[in-house]
Amino acid sequence: MRTIDWIDGAVVLVDQTRLPGEEVYLRLDTVAELVEAIQRLRVRGAPAIGVAGALGVALAAKQYADPAELAAAVHLLETARPTAVNLARGVRRVAALLPSFDAALGEALRIRDEEIASSKAMARLGADLVEKLCGPDARLLTHCNTGGLATVVEGTALSVVFELYRRESLGGVIASETRPLLQGARLTTWELRRAGIAHRLAVDSAGPFLMARGEVDAVILGADRICANGDVVNKVGSYAHALGAKAAGIPFICVAPESTVDLSTPSGAEVEIEDRGSAEVAGTTAPEGTEAINPAFDVTPAHLVTAIVTDERVFSGRADGAPAG
Numbered sequence: 523m524r525t526i527d528w529i530d531g532a533v534v535l536v537d538q539t540r541l542p543g544e545e546v547y548l549r550l551d552t553v554a555e556l557v558e559a560i561q562r563l564r565v566r567g568a569p570a571i572g573v574a575g576a577l578g579v580a581l582a583a584k585q586y587a588d589p590a591e592l593a594a595a596v597h598l599l600e601t602a603r604p605t606a607v608n609l610a611r612g613v614r615r616v617a618a619l620l621p622s623f624d625a626a627l628g629e630a631l632r633i634r635d636e637e638i639a640s641s642k643a644m645a646r647l648g649a650d651l652v653e654k655l656c657g658p659d660a661r662l663l664t665h666c667n668t669g670g671l672a673t674v675v676e677g678t679a680l681s682v683v684f685e686l687y688r689r690e691s692l693g694g695v696i697a698s699e700t701r702p703l704l705q706g707a708r709l710t711t712w713e714l715r716r717a718g719i720a721h722r723l724a725v726d727s728a729g730p731f732l733m734a735r736g737e738v739d740a741v742i743l744g745a746d747r748i749c750a751n752g753d754v755v756n757k758v759g760s761y762a763h764a765l766g767a768k769a770a771g772i773p774f775i776c777v778a779p780e781s782t783v784d785l786s787t788p789s790g791a792e793v794e795i796e797d798r799g800s801a802e803v804a805g806t807t808a809p810e811g812t813e814a815i816n817p818a819f820d821v822t823p824a825h826l827v828t829a830i831v832t833d834e835r836v837f838s839g840r841a842d843g844a845p846a847g
């Protein structure tokens with residue numbers, strides 16, 4: 523199963539807002555439908571929205587002949603969500619080939635295929651690293667959803683979990699539930715169950731305590747943007763897990779493709795953190811009219827990150843290779 527693909531002239535994706543209850547595939551024929559799907563998190567996860575944006579430009583080329591309308595559609599795609607660099611990067615890479623539909627679609631499919639290849643490479647490099655740092659049978663804690671649903675197949679951090687399982691070298695997995703939209707509770711558990719991998723679910727705030735109690739050997743999660751200085755921008759709650767890992771003296775490992783590394787962003791301080799508004803947090807639980815603050819992502823400073831695994835390299839510290847200053 524591919525999370526997102528181009529099938530018979532349209533974008534087809536699994537609607538992640540319906541999981542785990544229902545596995546529903548949507549066929550999207552217009553840019554407006556795809557932008558809605560990205561903003562509502564029907565498709566989500568940095569690499570997956572990079573592919574969505576890329577395929578969206580091909581849709582736009584099919585939909586609009588007028589250059590002004592085409593440019594407006596590209597802009598809507600590029601700005602549908604601000605934090606994960608993959609989206610704007612995927613859109614720009616394909617938009618450079620407009621107005622040719624054939625060239626745009628060819629490039630978008632290349633981006634899809636590159637993400638599939640990246641997942642395989644990250645699985646291998648990440649599993650090697652976990653075995654080196656933790657030995658066999660590592661007990662891992664992961665946050666948000668970093669599986670095939672966040673990419674095209676397999677995933678980023680979760681691809682490492684799958685690979686360790688295949689190697690019979692996985693000691694356990696705790697999925698952090700990931701308030702407020704519960705990507706861990708709804709999606710990571712769904713993927714782990716389908717793969718037949720035993721796992722447990724924990725509330726986000728239990729993470730640091732479970733680490734302190736010796737129940738976790740490493741934290742492993744993804745990224746929406748890795749900055750030049752090595753700061754990791756990822757789903758809100760990642761920073762708390764990093765602090766917990768530091769206090770417990772266990773590795774904090776980030777797994778993300780090179781398409782998530784953004785050397786043009788010096789540090790996390792320059793990243794626009796998406797605020798998804800009050801309703802997702804206050805919802806129906808708080809008294810009516812309660813205002814919530816809802817940053818969808820946070821910044822883990824480079825000094826708390828033990829290692830970053832991409833499809834090409836394993837490193838710590840700066841992503842651009844410059845000397846630490």
Ligand code: MRU
Nearest residue numbers: 566567568666668672744745757
């Ligand atoms: O808001 P989301 O669900 O799109 O956020 C996704 C994450 O934060 C993931 O951890 C991240 O994209 C890395 S996994 C590929």
